């Protein structure tokens with residue numbers, strides 16, 4: 001199955017200028033046919049780097065998918081035809097499917113260049129269902145599925161996260177996935193500072209969650225919330241310093257604090273807000289503070305170098321330009337993602353193309369409802385309980401929560 005694209009790869013590399021100075025080209029080392037993909041392993045010509053190939057991945061993606069007159073029919077296609085029930089119609093359907101089929105290409109490197117050419121399409125519908133709660137542990141959230149496995153983001157190892165993408169590709173749904181998962185999984189320990197500069201509507205349903213310390217809808221409110229988060233962070237850092245602990249993990253504090261900012265570009269030019277975000281990103285780790293920084297304009301202005309330096313993971317939906325992709329991923333790629341909502345590149349240790357979970361509002365409401373308390377909440381309540389550790393908060397929660405585990 002899958003056809004043999006070896007010569008195409010060599011030609012495309014040649015045409016894209018991926019040839020070393022002495023004229024050596026990529027040389028096939030191995031081709032392996034698996035159920036859903038074909039892997040091509042090439043020797044890297046001396047003097048070229050994997051990044052040279054990464055930057056031109058779209059040449060390979062387009063070149064391998066360039067339509068030929070003969071469709072790529074294989075033995076399993078022929079075997080799938082049932083001769084008893086309208087074989088002509090089935091042949092037509094196979095030909096149509098072949099015409100529409102896009103082969104996705106992934107590139108990795110382990111001393112050899114490895115191109116995976118996927119023949120089975122990645123699903124474009126990965127619905128968030130209750131079962132997913134069982135597949136994540138600790139401070140993990142589901143990022144999405146690849147053709148092979150579920151990818152998870154762990155906020156205990158990758159503290160801060162950038163979420164980027166053009167409008168309409170799933171950033172807000174992804175943030176709602178983070179908030180809902182952590183609420184469901186870490187009901188007693190999670191705290192949120194939510195900043196929604198797109199008017200507050202997307203996060204509105206979380207407003208009355210016990211776990212939400214505040215919801216800001218504009219710059220003024222964002223400044224207030226960020227100051228509040230910073231002062232809590234400072235208290236916790238001082239407490240740890242006084243007791244001689246290195247971080248919350250060593251001190252045994254189970255609580256974590258998430259500053260979630262949707263459309264961070266809207267406050268990127270606000271010096272006060274920006275300084276606070278950078279400070280929380282930089283010093284928050286040990287104190288249990290995590291930042292999720294979401295933007296549709298991933299330029300160097302929208303994501304400052306200070307924020308970038310403290311972020312060790314990215315979820316990047318489709319972007320319009322290669323320059324925008326580089327601003328998030330340090331590489332091209334997000335601009336050639338298919339125009340499918342929920343399709344993204346996740347980059348932590350390695351890059352994976354994923355379909356992110358689609359979490360419906362109905363599912364969110366059902367999940368968080370037991371934690372909604374419509375009592376008036378004084379912002380300062382929490383600060384005064386802060387250094388008593390988890391116990392004080394646990395007590396109030398035990399009185400109020402109905403249960404979600």
Ligand SMILES: Nc1ncnc2c1ncn2[C@@H]1O[C@H](COP(=O)(O)OP(=O)(O)OP(=O)(O)O)[C@@H](O)[C@H]1O
Pocket residue numbers: 124125126165166167168169170171172173174198296341342343355356357358359
């Ligand atoms: N993971 C997903 N799977 C399938 N469809 C999705 C997924 N995420 C989002 N969508 C669809 O895309 C639409 C837009 O998603 P979302 O509001 O999250 O986009 P956005 O990137 O935040 O856009 P904007 O920047 O304009 O707010 C959703 O209403 C939903 O129909």
